[in-house]
Amino acid sequence: MKHTFTLTVNGRNYEREVEPRLLLSDFLRHDLGLTGTHVGCEHGVCGACTVLLDGEAVRSCLLFAVQASGREVETVESLDSGPQNLHPLQHGFWEAHGLQCGYCTPGILMSLVPFLRENPNPTESEIRDLLSGNICRCTGYQKIVEAVQLGAELIQEKST
Amino acid sequence: MSTRHFGQPIKRNEDPRLLTGRALFTDDVQMAGMLHVAFLRSDLAHARIREIDLGGVQERPGVAAVYTADDLGDFWQPGPLLVPPPPVEQIEFHQRTQVPLAKEKVRHAGEAIVMVVAESRYIAEDALDDIYVDYEPLDAVVDLEAALADDAPLVHDDLERNVSASVVQSKGNWAQAEAEADTVIRRRLLYDRGTAAAMENRGIVASWDEKSQQLTIWDTTQAPIAIRNGLAAMLGLSEHQVRVIAPFIGGGFGPKIMMFYPEEVLLAWAALQLGRPLKWIEDREENFYATTQERGQVHDAAIALKRDGTVLGVKDAFLHDAGAYAPYGLTVPISSQCTILGPYVIPNYHSEFVSVFTNKPIVTPYRGAGRQHGVFVIERLLDIAAREMSLDTMEVRRRNFIRPDQFPYANEIIFQDFTSLVYDSGNYEPALDRALELIGYEAFTREEQPRREAAGERVGIAVVNYVEGTGIGPYEGARVNVTASGKVSVATGVGTQGQGHFTSFAQIVADQVGAAIEDVHVVTGDTDLFYWGAGTFASRGAVVAGNAMHAAAAKVRAKILKLAGDRLEAAEEDLELVDGQVRVKGVPETSISLGELALEANPMRGGVKPGTEPGLEATEYFGPERGATASGVHAIILKVDPETFLLEIEKYVVVHDCGTVINPLILDGQIQGGVAQGIGNAFYEQLHFDENGALRNASLMDYLLPTATDVPNIVSDHVVTPSPLNPLGVKGAGEAGAIPVGALFAQALDNAFRDIGLEVREIPLSPNRLFELVSEAVAEGAR
Ligand code: FES
Ligand code: FES
Numbered sequence: 049m050k051h052t053f054t055l056t057v058n059g060r061n062y063e064r065e066v067e068p069r070l071l072l073s074d075f076l077r078h079d080l081g082l083t084g085t086h087v088g089c090e091h092g093v094c095g096a097c098t099v100l101l102d103g104e105a106v107r108s109c110l111l112f113a114v115q116a117s118g119r120e121v122e123t124v125e126s127l128d129s130g131p132q133n134l135h136p137l138q139h140g141f142w143e144a145h146g147l148q149c150g151y152c153t154p155g156i157l158m159s160l161v162p163f164l165r166e167n168p169n170p171t172e173s174e175i176r177d178l179l180s181g182n183i184c185r186c187t188g189y190q191k192i193v194e195a196v197q198l199g200a201e202l203i204q205e206k207s208t
Numbered sequence: 209m210s211t212r213h214f215g216q217p218i219k220r221n222e223d224p225r226l227l228t229g230r231a232l233f234t235d236d237v238q239m240a241g242m243l244h245v246a247f248l249r250s251d252l253a254h255a256r257i258r259e260i261d262l263g264g265v266q267e268r269p270g271v272a273a274v275y276t277a278d279d280l281g282d283f284w285q286p287g288p289l290l291v292p293p294p295p296v297e298q299i300e301f302h303q304r305t306q307v308p309l310a311k312e313k314v315r316h317a318g319e320a321i322v323m324v325v326a327e328s329r330y331i332a333e334d335a336l337d338d339i340y341v342d343y344e345p346l347d348a349v350v351d352l353e354a355a356l357a358d359d360a361p362l363v364h365d366d367l368e369r370n371v372s373a374s375v376v377q378s379k380g381n382w383a384q385a386e387a388e389a390d391t392v393i394r395r396r397l398l399y400d401r402g403t404a405a406a407m408e409n410r411g412i413v414a415s416w417d418e419k420s421q422q423l424t425i426w427d428t429t430q431a432p433i434a435i436r437n438g439l440a441a442m443l444g445l446s447e448h449q450v451r452v453i454a455p456f457i458g459g460g461f462g463p464k465i466m467m468f469y470p471e472e473v474l475l476a477w478a479a480l481q482l483g484r485p486l487k488w489i490e491d492r493e494e495n496f497y498a499t500t501q502e503r504g505q506v507h508d509a510a511i512a513l514k515r516d517g518t519v520l521g522v523k524d525a526f527l528h529d530a531g532a533y534a535p536y537g538l539t540v541p542i543s544s545q546c547t548i549l550g551p552y553v554i555p556n557y558h559s560e561f562v563s564v565f566t567n568k569p570i571v572t573p574y575r576g577a578g579r580q581h582g583v584f585v586i587e588r589l590l591d592i593a594a595r596e597m598s599l600d601t602m603e604v605r606r607r608n609f610i611r612p613d614q615f616p617y618a619n620e621i622i623f624q625d626f627t628s629l630v631y632d633s634g635n636y637e638p639a640l641d642r643a644l645e646l647i648g649y650e651a652f653t654r655e656e657q658p659r660r661e662a663a664g665e666r667v668g669i670a671v672v673n674y675v676e677g678t679g680i681g682p683y684e685g686a687r688v689n690v691t692a693s694g695k696v697s698v699a700t701g702v703g704t705q706g707q708g709h710f711t712s713f714a715q716i717v718a719d720q721v722g723a724a725i726e727d728v729h730v731v732t733g734d735t736d737l738f739y740w741g742a743g744t745f746a747s748r749g750a751v752v753a754g755n756a757m758h759a760a761a762a763k764v765r766a767k768i769l770k771l772a773g774d775r776l777e778a779a780e781e782d783l784e785l786v787d788g789q790v791r792v793k794g795v796p797e798t799s800i801s802l803g804e805l806a807l808e809a810n811p812m813r814g815g816v817k818p819g820t821e822p823g824l825e826a827t828e829y830f831g832p833e834r835g836a837t838a839s840g841v842h843a844i845i846l847k848v849d850p851e852t853f854l855l856e857i858e859k860y861v862v863v864h865d866c867g868t869v870i871n872p873l874i875l876d877g878q879i880q881g882g883v884a885q886g887i888g889n890a891f892y893e894q895l896h897f898d899e900n901g902a903l904r905n906a907s908l909m910d911y912l913l914p915t916a917t918d919v920p921n922i923v924s925d926h927v928v929t930p931s932p933l934n935p936l937g938v939k940g941a942g943e944a945g946a947i948p949v950g951a952l953f954a955q956a957l958d959n960a961f962r963d964i965g966l967e968v969r970e971i972p973l974s975p976n977r978l979f980e981l982v983s984e985a986v987a988e989g990a991r
Binding site: 067069070077078081082083084085086087088089090091093094096123124125127128131134138141142143145147148149150151152153154157175176177179180181182183184185186187188189190191192193 | 219220222223224225226227228229230231232233235236238330404405406407408409456457458459461491492705706707708873874876877878880881882883884885907908909913915916917919921922945
């Protein structure tokens with residue numbers, strides 16, 4: 049039994065027929081080919097699969113694709129406009145070496161986008177609290193924290 | 209002169225792709241007609257398989273194929289032994305390696321029994337429910353000591369005991385040291401299992417192209433070349449028919465170099481059978497059983513000292529948990545055996561171990577690879593000795609350090625690379641001094657700690673030392689090619705899992721050929737682009753492949769200078785390589801670009817001088833005579849909550865010596881990440897197996913990985929003692945952050961609870977376990 053549903057992903061409208069049990073993460077990655085969203089645990093702990101649903105960070109491994117029906121999804125692929133044209137937050141991560149294997153990174157970036165919108169000048173402990181929902185096994189978080197601080201500055205510079 | 213890239217904190221070439229979600233990971237490979245694989249895995253740790261009832265699974269819509277061990281025919285073979293037993297005189301060794309699918313018997317929970325191939329992963333997993341396996345449960349071998357009891361059940365029925373191997377190594381004469389000592393301390397020290405838990409689970413895509421007779425494999429492996437060679441041999445193909453690509457990999461840490469995982473051989477084989485591309489992606493639960501683990505050891509250790517704290521000798525006997533099969537030989541326990549010697553002069557050493565088969569997942573190296581245990585044993589022994597003898601802990605260490613003039617220092621036993629354990633270089637005391645200064649040891653112990661303790665706080669300080677054998681052989685190679693576009697292509701066989709090789713290797717090459725860093729394009733881990741090599745393990749990428757890179761780039765530089773000298777009619781000494789140009793020094797107008805030169809080096813017409821090779825290209829190999837010894841000191845101040853026994857790390861210092869530094873940004877990242885894993889290993893992460901060998905916490909909900917609120921900022925500094933064993937002077941750094949953290953936590957907790965005489969003799973801990981240990985110490989004190 050399949051369901052037809054429509055949704056917007058990164059500004060594009062899609063109409064698709066899927067099984068109701070298909071996870072949003074699998075739908076994005078395999079049906080739409082948006083493989084920037086990663087899956088690390090499939091049970092809502094690691095945060096690697098984080099995307100925005102109507103602007104809010106959600107774990108796409110905990111949602112069925114059809115739950116996004118009629119809604120708007122944004123993935124990491126929506127952040128930049130080409131590799132030469134990174135989002136300021138991505139610049140922050142690049143400059144501060146905020147990633148190693150990079151597997152956790154898309155999920156972290158997508159968790160940060162709404163966070164920084166709400167808190168343009170976060171303190172270190174606010175940043176660490178937010179990050180505690182995303183597991184990174186490579187970096188030890190220190191440079192991610194620095195990357196967020198730098199990213200926050202760059203976002204502000206850009207908007208002024 | 210152009211700016212030098214080597215040694216600079218250069219941001220990474222690979223990052224834009226990773227940051228934008230455009231980097232290719234194995235699960236991102238999508239092919240037309242692709243089928244998906246799921247495995248039926250054993251729920252039991254030890255059982256005979258009476259019968260497998262496939263229950264009509266083949267008829268389920270969407271199922272393409274189902275395989276059990278019997279269906280594999282002659283292809284069913286135990287995997288190869290990756291590392292043969294070392295050339296040690298006193299050794300017993302029984303080779304038992306993993307099988308593709310369990311036949312007759314399962315030996316650990318999660319061992320694969322049936323492989324299902326279907327149109328989607330969802331269907332493949334549904335199909336697993338159709339299958340019923342009738343087991344005869346057997347008693348499980350879980351505890352290491354019980355495993356060796358006379359009436360213990362046997363993991364491998366054809367062995368007399370659950371002994372995978374036993375090894376004795378010694379230097380000097382322990383008995384004499386013991387007789388001459390003023391004090392001998394004996395302790396039992398425990399280390400338990402954890403898992404690497406890379407954020408990306410394992411995965412494989414295999415595709416056989418009938419027309420070109422080519423097999424292509426995308427694999428989350430740290431050793432693509434070895435995988436290609438092995439698969440070609442197993443499948444009866446030539447190596448040129450098999451291409452293994454290790455694309456971007458979401459963390460390795462050791463377990464991704466296991467060869468061969470059952471899934472690796474099965475997917476390759478089945479892709480040939482079915483003629484369609486296959487994909488298997490491990491899920492997190494499978495990762496807890498099917499990916500290798502490490503760290504279970506039980507040590508009975510003793511140290512003999514003179515009254516002034518001089519160490520006369522160490523004796524250690526330990527049991528090593530090998531898990532159900534031992535494909536990796538003795539790499540881990542030999543590493544533990546060697547690491548116990550640490551940065552100290554230990555004239556007499558007797559060490560013996562028994563590697564024990566258990567009904568638990570397979571053990572292979574995981575970041576540190578046995579070194580954690582070695583550091584834990586020697587540092588604990590020194591701590592406990594100092595306390596019992598009322599000596600200053602740091603003073604005891606200083607007294608026993610190998611002095612700078614004693615290098616190269618021969619330890620007279622065999623290391624995991626089969627060479628004699630010789631430290632190439634080191635300078636330990638300045639690193640200790642620097643760490644004491646950065647942590648503020650004096651001020652803390654004199655003033656701050658007493659003050660805070662008087663106010664009812666529990667705070668502890670610790671400082672531990674370690675050495676790390678890194679950068680072992682056999683060899684790696686690299687090819688450097690300046691292309692007509694002016695860009696430089698670089699290829700090497702080692703795979704990369706986040707260590708920044710695309711950048712550090714580019715730095716090495718850019719300096720030689722005078723190119724901009726972003727114009728050096730590094731390819732790693734594609735067997736079609738570089739044929740030879742061993743793999744990324746034992747902190748060797750930067751050392752071994754880095755030096756091969758350097759040699760190849762130097763050769764290309766020589767070619768550039770020669771050709772440019774002819775072309776610009778200048779002596780080679782008068783030329784400089786800057787910004788992608790070869791210029792005559794002082795006459796920058798007289799120049800030629802690397803791209804133009806590359807074009808000229810590959811003429812389409814006309815004669816060339818005899819002996820001329822086309823192109824600005826060179827391939828070189830580097831094989832160190834033995835490993836380079838890195839070393840370091842970690843220091844910590846931590847606070848224990850007296851109610852909850854949760855810890856707060858107030859300060860963490862690392863002073864590290866890994867020889868010459870290629871990229872300090874990347875190095876700091878490696879250290880910080882290693883420390884985070886070490887913290888997890890010391891206080892959060894433990895795999896809990898019950899008496900039946902079932903794993904009780906196989907999810908990230910129950911197996912706690914450190915998060916951003918658990919890991920502190922790390923203050924780091926470097927001492928540089930270049931290795932004389934390679935031209936760049938580098939030593940490995942990949943594991944250093946993780947190695948000494950268990951020993952560090954133990955010392956710090958002892959220090960925080962010194963009033964009640966706490967003595968931590970095991971790792972990992974947890975708030976619960978710490979509470980128990982403290983309660984025991986209090987009870988003992990009251991007795
Ligand atoms: S994959 Fe969704 S939270 Fe881990
Ligand atoms: S960079 Fe590897 S998991 Fe975060």
